[in-house]
């Protein structure tokens with residue numbers, strides 16, 4: 001059985017003052033039967049990890065470089081994230097793929113770097129609106145998933161997030177059947193690669209998840225949690241999503 005995970009992605013939002021949202025979240029869930037994660041901007045990783053130490057809420061990065069160190073101005077390595085207290089990192093988010101032209105090969109090497117640094121990698125895949133409208137969603141996600149996984153990774157260190165690009169920050173969500181179709185195909189693809197270990201890989205849905213739609217999304221087969229943007233910024237909103245996952 002895959003572990004359940006409620007992951008928040010703050011993107012380029014938040015300052016030191018926002019750390020109170022993280023501590024409020026930790027206070028709301030002193031213990032948890034599901035994993036809870038916040039991925040703040042890089043400037044907040046170390047202080048957030050320190051503030052959440054010993055709590056049920058983990059801290060993660062939103063991206064990492066594929067190298068351990070070197071002349072890469074502005075970039076952060078997986079080792080540096082781990083050193084700052086992160087235990088997870090998101091790789092291949094569609095905003096990285098779009099804004100920074102990241103390819104599946106880039107995502108693959110970043111995910112390898114995450115694994116080498118001992119981090120859990122949350123590898124993101126998802127189709128654009130035009131790909132969905134052309135009936136290519138399944139094909140696109142299938143191919144992205146196969147091409148974004150490195151050769152040397154253990155199923156226990158991997159999380160996959162299906163995030164249709166057109167559903168991110170738009171309030172639009174695929175139908176539950178559409179989510180089920182993609183998640184079933186992802187599980188099958190992972191089984192081909194990892195065998196029975198694939199059952200332990202958490203498959204997240206992401207894109208306009210809110211407290212009001214979380215429960216029905218979590219009831220979809222092979223949905224083990226969510227990657228949440230906007231609704232993870234406030235502890236009050238994210239708590240509703242975590243609570244829905246705890247009941248799922």
Ligand code: PGA
Nearest residue numbers: 168169207208228229230
């Ligand atoms: P959203 O973002 O919840 O604001 O739609 C999801 C994501 O990009 O991870």
